[in-house]
Amino acid sequence: MQFKTLYGPVRSGRLGLSLGVDLLGKRICSLDCIYCEVGPTRVHTLERRAYMPARTILEELRSWNSQGLPRPEFITLGGLGEPCLNVEMEEIIAGSRTIFPEIPIAVLTNSTLLHDPAVRRELGATQVVLPSLDTLVPSEFVKINKPCSGVILDNITSGLLEFRERYAGRIFLEILLTRGINDSEENLARLREFIPRLKPDRVDVVTMTRPGASPLAEAVDEQTLTAWRTALRGATKEEGSQQPASSQSQGLAQGIAQGLATDAQRDLVLNSLRRRPQTIDQVREALSLDSAQTRALFADLAAQGAIQHARELGEDFFQVAP
Ligand code: SF4
CATH class of the missing domain: 3.20.20.70 (Aldolase class I)
Incomplete structure (x- = not known):
């Protein structure tokens, strides 16, 4: 689906x-x-x-x-x-x-x-x-x-x-x-x-x-x-910050990376980029894919015209092509 x-x-x-x-x-x-x-x-x-x-x-x-x-x-x-x-x-x-x-x-x-x-x-x-x-x-x-x-x-x-x-x-x-x-x-x-x-x-x-x-x-x-x-600080019960993901979530994400077929990974990446522009590293980190795998997937998607990128804030952000 x-x-x-x-x-x-x-x-x-x-x-x-x-x-x-x-x-x-x-x-x-x-x-x-x-x-x-x-x-x-x-x-x-x-x-x-x-x-x-x-x-x-x-x-x-x-x-x-x-x-x-x-x-x-x-x-x-x-x-x-x-x-x-x-x-x-x-x-x-x-x-x-x-x-x-x-x-x-x-x-x-x-x-x-x-x-x-x-x-x-x-x-x-x-x-x-x-x-x-x-x-x-x-x-x-x-x-x-x-x-x-x-x-x-x-x-x-x-x-x-x-x-x-x-x-x-x-x-x-x-x-x-x-x-x-x-x-x-x-x-x-x-x-x-x-x-x-x-x-x-x-x-x-x-x-x-x-x-x-x-x-x-x-x-x-x-x-x-x-x-x-x-x-x-001090106005809250917890310390607000941008913590790295927990080991539990890393385990889950590895499950995703290992458990999904390439087509499913492709769909997840496209779905994610449809919602917001992201760098290759942001997507790679979210899905716990390895670096070479993610770069290859992005190169493929770009060659097919499915995604496009723009340089902003000193980084390359990708999004789904209109
Ligand atoms: S960031 Fe975007 S989606 Fe969120 S409230 Fe503002 S306009 Fe709405």
Whole structure:
């Protein structure tokens, strides 16, 4: 079966080996962040709809299971936009738990729908929520996240606080810094005041490592990242960082590398590149392939015109050809 809603597995520092699920199918989001790795938002909305039907997603998860493909450490709901916009999210979460009862579910969210009690209740059935909150300064919010009409920064903060009140799972807050936009003293001071009220389980301060949707988005330097991480340290239960993958996930990934036929590896690589541009090393590391094998696969895909590359931030990033 060709998977159109599942991608990866990809390795992440926060979740280990994670199987991504795209709940949108297209660039549909309530924000249009200048650093977005999947390009500009096409449908800019707060309206919840069944953008990708639950039955399609659950059919693919059942197929993944019945094909005996290796089990990831997390099933992560996200994709080409904001997953909470999918009005069938509750059914998707419940169905995933039935198909993979032992695998926890994580959700990547931009926090814009957390003021909606229905969304907070639906997310209550997951184990980890990873909300992003790049700035608490309204003028910076407009510049970096470009919200659609109806998105209000105060609703985001109150929604986050209300969600924390009742959520039994873990919250990993992400703050992405871009140079000259949200790396201000004012933003840092506001976040230092807000984060202890939110009590996230960890805070990850990151910057861009891949090309964003807009040339205005530039990464901050290492010194700024360190200063922010130090300033926000202590506001959480866990130390936020970009840890290397655990040995458990490496074992799983080796299973993938050894257990999949070349065609399946090719599909996994293409699926992964369809979601975001990546370097050869990022893909190699995520799938634990050996270096020569990955380079040969990329050379093949490029020769067939299936992928193309662009040089950004001093590195070659590959993505699926349009
Ligand atoms: S980075 Fe996330 S929240 Fe921002 S536009 Fe892209 S998908 Fe939407």
